Amino acid sequence: MTDNPASEAPAVDGQVRTITDLARIAGVSAGTVSRALAGKSLVNAKTRERIQALARAHGFQLNQMASNLRRQKTGVVGVAIPLGHDRRQQISDAFFMTLLGHLADELTERGYDLMLRRVIPDRDEDWLDRFIGSGMIDGVIVIGQSDQFERIEEVADGYLPMVVWGNHQEGQRHCVVGTDNRLGGKLAAERLIAAGATRLAFVGDTGPIEFAARFAGASDVARRLGVPIRALETHLSADRTADEINRHLDSCGAEFDGIFAATDTLAVACLKALRERGIAVPEAMKLVGFDDLPLASQTMPPLTTIRQDIAAGARGLVDLLMRRLAGEETESLVLPPQLVIRMSA
Structure with missing residues (x-):
């Protein structure tokens, strides 16, 4: 086995058109390829140099990747629900169903479809990289940080069109919508x-x-x-x-x-x-x-x-994602909670 890019197996039709194609050849995740081609230090130097060499060998340049990402529109927003903290929880949970309903309404109004994935992270460490590098979505909304905070932070460094429903912490890098x-x-x-x-x-x-x-x-x-x-x-x-x-x-x-x-x-x-x-x-x-x-x-x-105003949260998630799809850096949105007094206390 050598590490010569020319000896790597080509994509299915002999051409490398997408990050996913290059990731398959390199044997890494699409997110790793994206960060390597962008020169991100999160990818170690040896891996970064190898991926960049493969890209050159297959005529896949960083500016080509950026151009493709700008031009390709699927009209689909990915929604991922990571369940690293409780892999037996179901999407049929009343909170998930309420938020998903509002998200579907908001995305439909913007002309987008929704692709939903329930994720068990310990079965797929690169779940987020693979989703965003699949070529099937224009951007992603992650519902809940679960135990995946660091993974989301890492991906946010190299991928703009992502917004997360969750808790905001001072100094975090990923964009969040959620309640205080x-x-x-x-x-x-x-x-x-x-x-x-x-x-x-x-x-x-x-x-x-x-x-x-x-x-x-x-x-x-x-x-x-x-x-x-x-x-x-x-x-x-x-x-x-x-x-x-x-x-x-x-x-x-x-x-x-x-x-x-x-x-x-x-x-x-x-x-x-x-x-x-x-x-x-x-x-x-x-x-x-x-x-x-x-x-x-x-x-x-x-x-x-x-x-917590779930409808307002869904509007915020979609609005910030649309702005990020247009190339804009956005701040997180923290919504105020409200005490609703009924009869149980």
């Missing part, structure tokens, strides 16, 4: 304590960045007001949620009288488990959710929750 999750967590804890709760539990997985920020905000308030709070790890995959909540209530339910659920979906599951145990809400247990999904006002009792 930490402030939302503060509002939730303040409401529980104002309603009379004296010992709090956070029901959710503190691994994902958004949920971690919600728990951190609630913890800020609990610490300031001298109220104990504990995190009870609970996943959003349908086959685990109910069992985990039941286990929490059975093992330590007497230790708290206020629950902050990381999502409305988890709050609804808590309501069911509490009702089965004859624990009255809000008399014996206060409960606050997060999202203000349509189902929040239909529970018994109706759910007090933290509203």
